[in-house]
Amino acid sequence: MIIDKQPLPDDPTPSEAPPSYETLGSLPHDYRPEKSGVGRGESVASSSSSVPPLRSDNSPPLKSPRSTTSSNKGKGRATTWFNFSSSKTTREVQTTVRGLVRDLIQQHIADADTAAASILRSCADACADNHVSLSDLLQEKSIEGHTPLYWAIVKRLPDDHQDVEAGQCPDLLTSIISFATPLKPETITEVRLACLATSDQKLFQRLRLSPEFAPVSGVNQMLLGGTIPPDEIEVEDVSSDGGAFVMSFVVPHFHKRMSVSKEVELEFIARSRMWRLAFFIAPESPYRGSDPRAGSWCISLSLIENSPPTFLDSQLLIDEAKTDPPDSASLKEPSSPPRSGFRLPASPIQPKPKSTITLRLKSNEQLEVAGRYNSGKNIVISLEDSLMGANLQYGNNPYIGSDEKLRGRLEARLGKPERDDECVIC
Template identity: 35%
Template sequence: MIDKSGQNPITPIDQPPAYDTAVAESSNARSLSSITVIPNSPPSSSSYFPNDSKGRSFDLNAQPITPVTAARLSPTPSSPVAPAPPKQPAGWIGHLIGTQQSKQDLEVKQTVLGLLRGVIHQGEGQHSATIDIIQSCIAACRARGLSFEKIAQERSIQGHTPLYWSIVKIGSALKSHSTPASPRPQNLSPSDSNTNMSELLSVFDVLAALPLTQDTYSDAIQACLLISSHTMFERLLPHSPTHALQIPGENDTSNRDIITVVNAEDVEGAITGAFRAQALVKDFQRRLRVLKEVKINFVARGRMWSLKFFIWSQGRLYPSEYHIPNVRNGSWVVMLELIENSPDTWLDSRLTIGRPNADPPSRSHSTKSPIVFRMKSSGRGTQLSGDEAQKRHFPARGPIYHLLSDDAQASSLQFDGCPYIREDGSLDLLLEAKLVEPSRNPDCVFM
């Protein structure tokens, strides 16, 4: 499998203009300083912008800090903001005025798009003024009554959004600063000692903090798959336009599952696509009983995986690929599948549930071994698919199931006092996998 994240993704055929070009005057577009700014009614206050690495707050109603390179975006003393115009006259004069205002709005929009392309195209060490430029773009859009949130989420750079490219650039920076002896870091922070990484993360945080549409979020997911980064997926996850199932009244952020993904670094592991995903699922039994499902998603080997526990109900609507023959109502099931249009692949994996040996020795069941079983793609020459249409028409390419209720050990997960669940209600999971045709060897070594 070729790791595409090693390529330099920020060199498309039709590169966005250089930053200096984006802010320079040209014969085809006037600078914003020559446009009479006609303010609309002030928008409601918004505080969805996070603080950047320097502690600055991004409030839509805050006075922008304008660098010299983006000075044209903000009104200056020599070009004061014009008062609101009177009601436009009817007829061709009103049409002429409206056309002129639309033309000016379009020029502002194109300039903002150009600046965003410049921000994405900047090289290492050139992001010091990036946040100020974005803040000035917000102010310019507000003055014209334009929506910066909509403009910034257009697929304006090689068919993708600026948020997509900000993730790709972070992946390139991670790869350039990692070595076999020092692999990619598991945790990223704007306070990272790498100044360039800190600025890249600040750009991502500002763009991700916008009220994202489903299209923008899906585009960003594809960027996480391109660089194969579960860390960036977790950083993106809180900004999802849809909310995960949770018990009403509980804080999802304070009770979030802990997931760690590790790829095999040796030569054999690189050939077989071996990886390990370890999870600590909080409040497992209670969530499954109340919500009827507990799901964890993670990124590994350029693909999005979904591991789901759910309770089968005859009265509940399931997609066609969820059909399991001879399953009883109320059965507990675990399912593993590819999602988000991930590339097809073979899969041979082993799921380990619980770690009772780690409990205090005073407990009578402390000598029990964990629950272990294989989860693998069909042995009839069929690969798993991340395409929903393929999974509907070819069930063998869809999810892999294991009926917990029919497993002598796993059936205990539904009972209080289960020895495989921690005293605080958390459940340990370990998925070891290879992206190869399944082996018949019961003692297969994964990593």
């Protein structure tokens, strides 16, 4: 609740004050919070934040700037709206900001992006003037045991929902992220859990493009430089089977990253579970005869976060990389034969295509997330167990394209496998 104070004679009322707390309750009834997805279109109408919107159309990674809050641009600053003037009101500022943010999320006025952004800017100004961190307040678990970011994700509609219109302006989630950065590890965990609760794979992947949510290791920064191309992941549910899905991926600089970083991890959400598919080189183990052997190139598939346990039958498929056709000019028959009398064939001999690498990933026991009382269960196989899979260990192999990208897909079905020769997805 805003605490009113009688204005002093020399304390004039600003001519352009920010929207008041009551603005939230007086917005037109035709506002439809369901109509806005995270970032598809214009940027937030805010001079205090340079965060680009989250977009679903191959947008660049989300930046993580700090919102600038203290530029005395004329009248209408938050300190006048809040009417707090001394350090004794720090607790009142915190209480008021928490209440405003709670109401914003509870009403979820996604279309009213200007009002929401203005209120958050005013909160930022009031916090700055009273030495309160708005970032900390936005990352507190102050709303029913969760952070405002968690609820902003849970209450928003997925991008592909029928009520979401293309070209809508950024919603409340984008605004809150812009004022909450830098995010704490606990907040990132909350964001991941919210994406899992809504099975929002597309939002999860867009957030993972941001270093704020998926930091790049120092080794990869040194290896690949400042512009690190992101891993591409797409998930498609198989409509004919309620427990089946296909995950397609593209991994840039696969062999280089494996040789130097020793690991490539792909995280995704499918069938109400969060998964991690990882390529890694087995480390040295103090136990002799451990499986897999140290130095082996391996693949693991596991559940992460709070995903429920399940049986799984799946296969990882990697096709031969497509090559660009050679220049037709180089295939022309020479005007005169060589002196040896040997004449090149008119058409080049086409090499026989390589077989698809097929690696079976199945669990005869339920996969489960590691917890306090258990070490977890996952699937681990060695590429050496497959004659074709072993090719991935070598440079210039036919399964990695000239662009140094590894392309593959995981076909999976929840359930206990019955036979080794049974088709995973039929």
